[in-house]
Amino acid sequence: MEGETNQLSEPVTRLMKGKNLAFVATIMKDGSPQITPTWVDLNDNEIVINTARGRIKEKNLSRDPRIAISIADQNNPYHMVTIRGTVLDITAQGADDHIDKLAKKYLGVDKYPFHSPTEKRVIIRVRPVKIFYQRPQR
Numbered sequence: 001m002e003g004e005t006n007q008l009s010e011p012v013t014r015l016m017k018g019k020n021l022a023f024v025a026t027i028m029k030d031g032s033p034q035i036t037p038t039w040v041d042l043n044d045n046e047i048v049i050n051t052a053r054g055r056i057k058e059k060n061l062s063r064d065p066r067i068a069i070s071i072a073d074q075n076n077p078y079h080m081v082t083i084r085g086t087v088l089d090i091t092a093q094g095a096d097d098h099i100d101k102l103a104k105k106y107l108g109v110d111k112y113p114f115h116s117p118t119e120k121r122v123i124i125r126v127r128p129v130k131i132f133y134q135r136p137q138r
Helices: 010-017 056-063 095-107
Strands: 003-005 022-027 033-038 040-043 046-052 066-073 076-091 121-134
Touching: 010 040, 010 066, 010 076, 010 121, 022 056, 033 056, 040 095, 046 056, 046 076, 046 095, 056 076, 056 121, 095 121
Parallel strands: none
Antiparallel strands: 003 121, 022 033, 022 066, 040 046, 046 121, 066 076, 076 121
């Protein structure tokens, strides 16, 4: 275990830049947890998530900005990071281009293939507050 910090170290950014799914936990209106596998991106020391307006995680984060994110290396699940953070903002600006970037990373295609004309994409920017990184045991 490398320990606790609020900065995204090089091994953590490598995990996040890899084709690893992130599991995003939010808080429901009744206080119960909700978790969703999702794609993630980085912008400096911020985590960037793309979703559609009206989805549960977007609704929850609009009401309560607390978020937890867990990412395990797809090749070794014991190589992982857990992040607690706060949502800085939720914006539609650049969200369509961003989902195409994520589709390239995760699916290897230039355009997000599941786009719907009725769906409005949004970007959720997250500031890490506590980062727990665990490197694999040798």
